[in-house]
Amino acid sequence: MSAQISFRNLTLGYERHPAVHHLSGEVKQGALLAICGANGAGKSTLLKGIGGALKPLGGSIDRHGLDPREIAYLPQGAEIDRSFPIHVYDMVSMGLWRRAGLFGGIGRADRTKIEHAIAAVGLEGFETRPIGTLSGGQMQRTLFARLLLQDARVILLDEPFTALDAKTVSDLVDLVRRWHGEKRTVIAVLHDFDLVRATFPETLLLARTPVAWGPTAEALGPENLLKARRLGESWRDDALPCSDAA
Numbered sequence: 001m002s003a004q005i006s007f008r009n010l011t012l013g014y015e016r017h018p019a020v021h022h023l024s025g026e027v028k029q030g031a032l033l034a035i036c037g038a039n040g041a042g043k044s045t046l047l048k049g050i051g052g053a054l055k056p057l058g059g060s061i062d063r064h065g066l067d068p069r070e071i072a073y074l075p076q077g078a079e080i081d082r083s084f085p086i087h088v089y090d091m092v093s094m095g096l097w098r099r100a101g102l103f104g105g106i107g108r109a110d111r112t113k114i115e116h117a118i119a120a121v122g123l124e125g126f127e128t129r130p131i132g133t134l135s136g137g138q139m140q141r142t143l144f145a146r147l148l149l150q151d152a153r154v155i156l157l158d159e160p161f162t163a164l165d166a167k168t169v170s171d172l173v174d175l176v177r178r179w180h181g182e183k184r185t186v187i188a189v190l191h192d193f194d195l196v197r198a199t200f201p202e203t204l205l206l207a208r209t210p211v212a213w214g215p216t217a218e219a220l221g222p223e224n225l226l227k228a229r230r231l232g233e234s235w236r237d238d239a240l241p242c243s244d245a246a
């Protein structure tokens with residue numbers, strides 16, 4: 001498989017303070033990659049960099065000509081405004097916006113796609129529910145239905161299964177497996193190592209710098225986890241990029 005996303009000595013951060021640095025490597029087309037690491041390790045920052053919301057402070061990200069519309073991004077739950085007055089059906093239909101355009105209108109074929117996506121996540125009957133009244137699991141199912149409609153080549157998921165019950169996790173993991181079977185590239189930030197070991201063949205263990213990147217069993221081996229923990233004890237949020245600190 002050829003490279004979908006390549007990193008070359010990448011530094012990402014905020015106000016010139018790096019949150020991810022010295023990351024080099026490539027994500028192959030069709031990869032199913034977990035990003036693991038402690039709180040503050042730079043995982044969400046890296047997803048934002050891949051999605052293009054954050055520009056590198058140093059080094060580069062090469063998306064190999066991928067149209068930005070081909071990248072779908074599911075942020076952490078806390079970043080989603082549930083007070084926005086919108087129904088499940090309309091929220092899911094937003095998955096079509098990038099392709100149809102905001103004022104493109106929704107035709108009969110699109111309505112069928114929306115209905116299928118809602119059915120695929122088990123939310124039939126919830127179409128007219130305001131999203132503010134959904135449980136956490138129902139909301140996450142709604143967001144996965146929106147991702148289904150986005151039909152993107154690359155899917156970025158930030159802690160997609162946090163605070164969900166076992167049935168919901170199992171249903172949503174099935175969708176991730178389906179995307180993988182369709183040769184889409186899926187990159188997910190996850191804290192549940194058992195889930196990662198069972199589902200994700202490849203893992204990047206991050207502690208601001210990459211600790212390990214490869215087959216999950218090796219990347220999450222005891223030595224790497226210990227190294228990641230040690231690195232985590234020495235982080236400073238006011239650190240400068242290495243080029244400035246030298």
Ligand SMILES: Nc1ncnc2c1ncn2[C@@H]1O[C@H](COP(=O)(O)OP(=O)(O)OP(=O)(O)O)[C@@H](O)[C@H]1O
Pocket residue numbers: 014019037038039040041042043044045046237
């Ligand atoms: N918008 C921002 N402005 C300034 N600093 C930020 C911003 N977002 C994140 N950071 C900092 O960057 C560092 C990495 O944060 P990031 O959210 O990428 O970590 P994470 O590995 O995803 O953590 P968690 O597991 O807690 O979600 C942290 O020190 C965080 O405080």
